[in-house]
Amino acid sequence: MTLNQNARLSIAPMMDWTDRHCRYFHRLMSRDALLYTEMVTSAAVINGDRNRLLRFDPAEHPVALQLGGSDPAELAHAVRIVRDWGYDEVNLNVGCPSDRVQSGCFGAVLMRQPDLVAECVRAMRDECPVDVTVKCRIGVDDQDPEDALPRFLEAMVTAGVTRVTIHARKAWLQGLSPKQNRDVPPLDYPLVFRMKQMFPQLHISLNGGIATLEEAGAHLEDGLDGVMIGRAAYHTPAEVLLQADQRIFGHATPARSAEEVALLMLPYIDAHLTDGGRLNQITRHILGLFAGRPGARGWKRILSEGAHQDGAGPELVERALQEVITRAA
Incomplete structure (x- = not known):
């Protein structure tokens, strides 16, 4: 199975939640869903405790590392380190709205700087033997998503990105907490579907507000390439993952209990x-x-x-x- 096929269902990177223990647990329920690490900053990879930050069990494959950063040279340095750890994908975070992330000038604030993100992606791809992907929002603050998101995706395609995950909400960097940014801005699924029509060559996964396999399957049937589920996979993992291989990936092997x-x-x-x-x-x-x-x-x-x-x-x-x-x- 290719990673694009695995990405039909993925589990979102979630800070303080999707560590290696969580991922091992999730893998016991689905052999094919694509798993993501918590976001790790490029500076932490370069200067921090790499064994603590990057270690994972081989059973977790396919597993992707999510990086946060906005300095192309620093991200390239981090990827040179990361490539020896054996991740199946490296993902750049352009969606996290936390104050800590904003102060470092990365995460959702980068939606305002698609050219910089493209430069970061190119630098990462030059050093990376596996897919470099992007996870983004539909826009931030007073941006018009109908204008901002296509411009952002066009920059990603030009930079060589072939797979993106779109959290179908704006991020309000002023006035809403990170928790509120997960719920308060309205979802705009139709916009993401329009992006798939506008960029048919791009593998697009939908993220935000999806809680069941039934919902995931409906989005896939409607033409999206993948669905990413976050909090529901953490709080009700059996409901989301135990039947995933059968219902999303078409396996005949009986699910575990x-x-x-x-x-x-x-x-x-x-x-x-x-x-x-x-x-x-x-x-x-x-x-x-x-x-x-x-x-x-x-x-x-x-x-x-x-x-x-x-x-x-x-x-x-x-x-x-x-x-x-x-x-x-």
Whole structure:
């Protein structure tokens, strides 16, 4: 399967959420969905703890690294480092609206500077053996998306980009918090569909407000190349991912159950603890595994109350799982 095919369904890069433990967990539910790291700045790659920032389990493939930055030379330097880590894709963030990102002059604020983004992409592609992609908004602040987005995409195509993900909301850099920017600006799906018609050669994935496989499938049937799901994949992972390979990618292999996924996490947890990690670094990502099912409250309670305690290990997860099994009986 090519990466373009994997990108029919992807899980959004989400700060503080899509770390390597979360991605390993998600991979147990779907073998083909494209997974993204949290955003890592180019400066952090160059100067920071690379093992902490870039390490991932080989089982996570296909997995993409999202970079943040606006200096072409610095981004190129970061990509030279990153290429040895074996990611399947490198993605440039042109969508994050946080104050911290704005102060560094990258993220959504770059929607105002498509030529600079194109220069960044060219510098990255010169150093990168894998796809360099872009994730953007439809515009920022007082920009007219009908004008700003086509101009931005034209610059990306000219720079050699073949795949973009569009969060179908504006980002309001003044007056809205990052959290509000995920919900308050209205979604404009039709604009993204028009961009696909305007740029048929461009692989376009839609992001923003999509919560179910049914919605994802409808957007794909209507002509988009891919769908990226964010918070729903984190809070209700079983609903989004357990049937993804069958319904999005056409596999005949039966899907795993949520109970099977919980058991498959145990060896991974044991290895993490042996490596000096703590249980809650993993369990915080799996609290929603049984969302909406009998026993879900007990599952969350047992893990939330016990995983941070010294000596907590896989047996706590087994006890939480038994709560679910008992309630379902």
